[in-house]
Amino acid sequence: xxxxxxxxxxxxxxKAVDNLSFKVEEGEIYGLLGENGAGKTTxxxxxxxxxxxxxxxxxxxxxxxxxxxxxIRKEVGILFGGESGLYDRLTARENILYFAELHDMDKxxxxxxxxxxxxKFDMTEFIDRPAGKLSxxxxxKVAILRSIIHDPKVMLFDEPTSGLDVGSVREVHDFIxxxxxxxxxxxxxxxxxSEVEKLCDKIGxxxxxxxxxxxxxxxxKEKYKTDNLEELFMELVGEKIEV
Amino acid sequence: MRKLKFKHVYIVLKKELxxxxxxxxxxxxxxxxxxxxxxxxxxxxxxxxxxxxxxKISETKIAIIDEGNNAKFINYLKSTGISIVTGLQNPxxxxxxxxxxxxxxxxxxxxxxIEEGKNADLTIQVDMSNMxxxxxxxxxxxxxxxxxxxxxxxxxxxxxxxPKILDPIEVKTENIASxxxxxxxxxxxxxxxxxxxxxxxxxxxxxxxLAAGEKERGTLEPxxxxxxxxxxxxxxxxxxxxxxxxxxxxxxxLGLFASFSLNKxxxxxxxxxxxxxxxxxxxxxxxxxxxxxFAALELALSAYAKSFKEGQTYISPLMFIAIIPAYLVMxxxxxxxxxxxxxxxxxxxxxxxxxxLYGIINMTHIGIFVFSSIVYVAISIYIAALxxxxxxxxxxx
Ligand SMILES: Nc1ncnc2c1ncn2[C@@H]1O[C@H](COP(=O)(O)OP(=O)(O)OP(=O)(O)O)[C@@H](O)[C@H]1O
Ligand SMILES: [Mg+2]
Numbered sequence: 010x011x012x013x014x015x016x017x018x019x020x021x022x023x024k025a026v027d028n029l030s031f032k033v034e035e036g037e038i039y040g041l042l043g044e045n046g047a048g049k050t051t052x053x054x055x056x057x058x059x060x061x062x063x064x065x066x067x068x069x070x071x072x073x074x075x076x077x078x079x080x081i082r083k084e085v086g087i088l089f090g091g092e093s094g095l096y097d098r099l100t101a102r103e104n105i106l107y108f109a110e111l112h113d114m115d116k117x118x119x120x121x122x123x124x125x126x127x128x129k130f131d132m133t134e135f136i137d138r139p140a141g142k143l144s145x146x147x148x149x150k151v152a153i154l155r156s157i158i159h160d161p162k163v164m165l166f167d168e169p170t171s172g173l174d175v176g177s178v179r180e181v182h183d184f185i186x187x188x189x190x191x192x193x194x195x196x197x198x199x200x201x202x203s204e205v206e207k208l209c210d211k212i213g214x215x216x217x218x219x220x221x222x223x224x225x226x227x228x229x230k231e232k233y234k235t236d237n238l239e240e241l242f243m244e245l246v247g248e249k250i251e252v
Numbered sequence: 253m254r255k256l257k258f259k260h261v262y263i264v265l266k267k268e269l270x271x272x273x274x275x276x277x278x279x280x281x282x283x284x285x286x287x288x289x290x291x292x293x294x295x296x297x298x299x300x301x302x303x304x305x306x307x308k309i310s311e312t313k314i315a316i317i318d319e320g321n322n323a324k325f326i327n328y329l330k331s332t333g334i335s336i337v338t339g340l341q342n343p344x345x346x347x348x349x350x351x352x353x354x355x356x357x358x359x360x361x362x363x364x365x366i367e368e369g370k371n372a373d374l375t376i377q378v379d380m381s382n383m384x385x386x387x388x389x390x391x392x393x394x395x396x397x398x399x400x401x402x403x404x405x406x407x408x409x410x411x412x413x414x415p416k417i418l419d420p421i422e423v424k425t426e427n428i429a430s431x432x433x434x435x436x437x438x439x440x441x442x443x444x445x446x447x448x449x450x451x452x453x454x455x456x457x458x459x460x461x462l463a464a465g466e467k468e469r470g471t472l473e474p475x476x477x478x479x480x481x482x483x484x485x486x487x488x489x490x491x492x493x494x495x496x497x498x499x500x501x502x503x504x505x506l507g508l509f510a511s512f513s514l515n516k517x518x519x520x521x522x523x524x525x526x527x528x529x530x531x532x533x534x535x536x537x538x539x540x541x542x543x544x545x546f547a548a549l550e551l552a553l554s555a556y557a558k559s560f561k562e563g564q565t566y567i568s569p570l571m572f573i574a575i576i577p578a579y580l581v582m583x584x585x586x587x588x589x590x591x592x593x594x595x596x597x598x599x600x601x602x603x604x605x606x607x608x609l610y611g612i613i614n615m616t617h618i619g620i621f622v623f624s625s626i627v628y629v630a631i632s633i634y635i636a637a638l639x640x641x642x643x644x645x646x647x648x649x
Contacts (some may be wrong), residue, residue, distance in 0.1 A: 020644075057477045060643050079479065087477050094470030098274040099267070110263045111478035155474065 010035055011056070011163055011194050015065035018051050018218075024167050025051040027218035028065065033194050033211070035162075038185065040209030041198040044246055048218040049198035050089075053165045057087050057197070070162055070194075083112065086161035088181075091172035093152030097141025101132070101151045105158050112159035119158060126154050130184075146177040153184050164188050166197040170204065182208060201240040217247050256487060260480035264488025269495065272458055281457055282496050285443050286450045286504035290442075291511035312388050313352045315343040320360025325399070329356070332395050347379055353388030354378045357590050366403060398432035424525025443508060444605035447535075448598060451543040452574035455493040456567050459550035462489045465565030472646065486640040490544075490551055490633065497543035531608040541625035542601045546570065548632035552639040558648050578602050586610045591617070593623040596608055 010031045018026040026048040033039040035189040043049050054060040056067055058078040067074040070084050095104050102123055109119035127136045132154065135147055143151065156164070166185065185208055188195055199205050205212055206226060214222040222245055224232065233241050272278050313335045316326060330336060337352055346352045355377040365372040376392050379385040405415040466472040475485060530594060550567050557563035577598040581589065586607045593599040602623045639645050 054473075054647070057473070059473060059476050060647065082477055082479055083476060087474060089473050090470055092470065093474075094466075094472075096267075096271055096469070096471060098271050103267075103270075107263070107267050108474060108478055111260060111475070111480040113479050152474075179253075 010068075010070060011039075011196065012068040013052075013056070013065075014067060016052065016055060016062050016067060017064045018048075018055060018060060019063045022241065024218050026055070026062075029215065029220055029222060030065075031213050031220060033196060035194050036189055036192045037211060038195040038197055038209045040188055040205035040212045041196060041215060042200065042202060042205050042212055042242060043198070043215040044200055046217075047200075047215045049200075049215065050167050051218075052215070053087070053089070053167045053196065053198060056163075057165055058082055061088070083159065084161055085163045085165060086156040086159065087165045088152060088156045088168070088169045089165075089167040090240055091149070091168065091170055092145065093149060093155075093169075094154075095140035095143075095148055095151055100138055100139060100155075101136045101140055101143065101147075104151060105155045108155050109158045114159060122158065123154070126157075130154060145173065146180065149173060149177050149181065153181070157188070161193070163194045164196070166195070168198055168200070170199075202242045206238055214242060214245055221245055255481050257481065260484035261487045261491065263640065264480065264485055265491045265495075268458070268462060268489060268492035270494065272461070272492065273373070278457065278496075278639045282454050282500045283503045284448075286454065286500045287507035289504060295511075309391060310335055312354075313337050314354045314388065314389055314392065315340050315346065315352050317343060317355060317357045317457060319358060320362065320364075321450040322358045322360075322363040324363045325358060325366075328399055331394065334391075334395065344377070345633060347377060347385070350379070350382060350385070353382075353385045354392055354535045355393060369407065433579045441582060443505075444602040445575075445582055445607060446504055446508075447539060447605060448542060448574045448578050448602055449571070450504045451497045451539055451601075452546045453497075453571055455497035455543065455547045455550055456564075456570070458496040459493045459547065459554045460560055460563035460567060462493060463551055463554035464557040465554075465560050465645075467557075468559045476646075478561075483637055484639045486551070486555075486637055490547055490609060493547035493551055495541070497547055498539060500509040501539045501543065528611075528613070530613055531611070534613070535608055538601050538604045538621065538625075541622075541629055542598065543638075544629045545597060545625070545632045546574075548629070548636040550633075555636070555639040556645045574598060581606060586612055591620070595621040597625075597628045600624060 013029055016026055016029040017024070029048075029052060031039065031155060041049050041052065051060065053195075055062050056069070056074065058074070058081050062075065066133050069081050072080045072084065074081055096107070099107070102120075105123055106116065106119055109122075110116060114122075123136065124133075127133045130150055130153070132147070132150055135143055140148060140151060164185075166224060169181050169185075173181065197205070197209060209226070211225050212223065212229065213220050222229070226238065229238060229241065230236060235241055266425070310333050314328070315337050318326065326336075339348075340346050340352070343352065343355050347355055348613065357375040359373065359378060362372045362374065374396065376389055378389040380389075392462065404418070408415045476482065550570060552572075553566040554563045557566050577596075579601040581599060584606075586603075589603045589606065593603045594617045604618065604621050607617060
């Protein structure tokens with residue numbers, strides 16, 4: 010479970026994230042929707058302990074983000090960006106093992122786990138090939154495997170499909186659903202309402218760092234009496250820009 | 253989060269070295285280039301000089317055109333050992349082709365004129381467009397001058413005058429330096445500069461790749477969310493960069509020693525030149541300190557850079573920090589080096605190298621150097637560690 014409480018991040022003169030609060034239950038996918046520069050990446054980076062919040066905190070699986078960042082890291086897995094980076098000269102397996110070891114996993118145990126997951130995700134054929142020689146889609150799979158190797162209870166996805174072809178997008182979506190089935194708590198950021206609508210149980214729309222609307226898809230449709238959430242999103246965000 | 257965990261440091265170090273060494277470029281830039289640099293330079297400098305001065309007198313072929321019967325002078329030339337080619341159809345053509353280096357044309361009455369106490373003249377034909385031929389001219393002029401000096405002496409003696417009158421001042425140069433000292437001075441001239449240069453540049457490629465490159469690839473974010481602290485990650489990367497710098501420095505040293513043992517002229521110097529074990533140990537320590545300082549600074553700059561390219565831009569000027577002090581110390585003799593130099597980064601390294609290569613082991617200097625280096629290493633590592641903790645540096649936009 011993730012509970013974000015008044016999370017705020019100020020860069021020199023920009024309030025990138027402004028007093029953000031929301032809650033995501035286990036097995037739930039929360040869609041963080043916002044335009045460019047809305048503060049999605051900054052929010053997820055704070056939740057992944059990469060950035061220190063200016064104020065506010067989050068409780069992740071009963072652990073406080075500010076007080077126990079080391080423990081939070083064991084709980085969290087991240088997949089940031091569509092083209093997730095790998096070390097080209099290491100094999101896919103070595104890439105994943107490196108992160109597993111840095112997560113304090115036993116090397117042999119991690120290796121076995123990679124074999125199991127590679128079979129599950131249909132990667133056995135290229136798992137021992139250098140990452141630099143893999144196709145974009147294969148690389149994305151390696152990055153996915155890497156993000157769950159330490160079995161995190163919370164998954165953070167920051168626009169994980171940007172720049173991917175249709176096939177790869179579907180694989181990422183399947184993977185997110187797989188995480189949901191595993192009972193993980195999932196936060197997923199996107200600037201596309203249609204993508205969020207397809208996947209998420211709950212949506213939070215952020216604009217200039219502030220949460221301006223939140224609810225389940227059903228709630229939002231009822232509240233605004235519309236079936237076209239894409240339009241609603243444009244409207245909400247557009248309105249705010251004029252202010 | 254701030255804790256240094258050796259297990260993580262080791263994992264990072266191991267991975268980075270594996271990654272680096274799978275790159276062929278690394279082998280070329282950090283090992284092959286430093287190793288071959290000195291041998292190639294020596295081959296060009298010494299080899300080039302040699303091929304000109306190679307003209308030992310016995311290997312210099314000349315032809316003589318005797319227009320009379322000047323046996324006396326020809327016998328003198330023969331006695332010098334110069335190689336006289338006879339029976340040529342067309343000496344001029346041979347000269348043009350480079351088969352011979354010069355032609356000495358002796359007029360018919362040459363010997364006679366000298367015997368009679370008159371002046372005589374002589375022509376040397378050379379091909380000035382050919383280095384070796386024009387060198388032969390110098391050589392022949394020298395021989396003739398010697399011949400002429402003897403004639404002058406004979407004539408003076410005949411007149412009852414002491415020939416010493418011609419040389420009122422006699423200058424003698426005595427070289428008190430032993431062979432090993434001379435070898436040392438040559439080494440001391442060039443090695444500190446090269447060693448410092450390679451310790452500074454050897455880790456650059458790795459430093460750029462290990463921080464800025466990590467950002468560009470997008471591997472930094474997942475890396476920072478592992479259980480390894482930033483300090484541990486930084487430490488592992490720092491050790492990897494230091495290792496690369498040291499490998500470069502050692503490769504260049506091996507290249508130097510190899511060229512010494514392969515080059516026949518150098519080998520004679522080498523035989524007399526011995527570094528004591530203490531000197532080698534101190535040199536290694538000094539190289540390690542210097543590599544450490546540069547590695548930490550390079551990594552700090554790389555962590556600040558947004559991309560690979562930006563990283564290279566920030567890091568390459570560090571080379572001047574190595575070259576300028578090296579140049580300033582290069583022409584100083586060990587006893588001219590101010591004691592303060594030993595406490596200044598890079599200056600200290602070069603000065604220590606220089607002393608050691610001169611066979612000097614001055615514990616005060618080494619002490620100052622080691623102590624100040626430890627401080628600098630600590631400061632530079634602190635800067636690198638600080639940079640790795642700064643989100644404004646790691647996540648610059
Ligand atoms: N390290 C940083 N230093 C200064 N400003 C930053 C930094 N990171 C982000 N910002 C600013 O904070 C704001 C929010 O950025 P953020 O990257 O979180 O937005 P985003 O919603 O992820 O946008 P996008 O869809 O473009 O990825 C932007 O105005 C951005 O310029
Ligand atoms: Mg973003």
